[in-house]
Amino acid sequence: MKVTVxxxxxxxxxxxxxxxxxxxxxxxxxxxxxxxxxYHGHNYELIVKVKGDIDPxxxxxxxxxxxxxxxxREITDYFDHKNLNLDTDEFSKINPTAENIAxxxxxxxxxxxxxxxxxxxxxxxxxxxxxxxxxx
Numbered sequence: 001m002k003v004t005v006x007x008x009x010x011x012x013x014x015x016x017x018x019x020x021x022x023x024x025x026x027x028x029x030x031x032x033x034x035x036x037x038x039y040h041g042h043n044y045e046l047i048v049k050v051k052g053d054i055d056p057x058x059x060x061x062x063x064x065x066x067x068x069x070x071x072x073r074e075i076t077d078y079f080d081h082k083n084l085n086l087d088t089d090e091f092s093k094i095n096p097t098a099e100n101i102a103x104x105x106x107x108x109x110x111x112x113x114x115x116x117x118x119x120x121x122x123x124x125x126x127x128x129x130x131x132x133x134x135x136x
Contacts (some may be wrong), residue, residue, distance in 0.1 A: 004051040005061045009071050011080035014041040015096040018085075018108065019126075037084055046123035048109065052117035062117065074108045098125040102133040110135065 016039045017031040027035045034040065048071055052061045082088060084096040090104045102123040113119050124130040 001054055003061050004049050005064065005067065006047055006049045007064065009046045009048070009076055010067045011044050011046065011076045012041060013079050013082050013084050014039040017095055017097060018065070019095065021026055024088040026119060030131070039085070042125050046105065047122040049120040049122070050113055050117050051120070052114065053054070058093060062113070070109065070112050074112065075105055078108075098123055098131045099128065101134075102131045106118055106133050106135055
């Protein structure tokens with residue numbers, strides 16, 4: 001029996017969408033207000049989904065406390081109240097779009113999740129705008 005276990009967390013972070021290979025005018029056209037040179041912030045909502053077989057001994061797919069602690073250590077402690085462009089290595093060379101943030105979160109979590117479990121990251125940048133990444 002495959003069951004999906006979900007954990008919801010949040011973090012606050014600032015960023016600027018900008019392509020250094022483009023002119024200022026093109027960046028403003030493509031990224032609009034998100035290209036503000038002084039950055040802007042979001043209250044990100046994160047859902048981490050782990051799908052796998054139920055362990056017959058524990059009754060868990062993954063211990064929710066273990067998942068909670070993993071997300072805190074690898075994601076919220078790392079990204080919360082940070083400027084993603086300036087304070088993280090991952091976004092020093094790639095644009096911190098919601099899509100790229102979701103991929104980075106997935107990459108940070110994947111090594112800590114059993115290989116036989118599926119991992120999905122859903123990241124809400126706003127209540128209406130969100131992305132989902134499952135590693136493929």
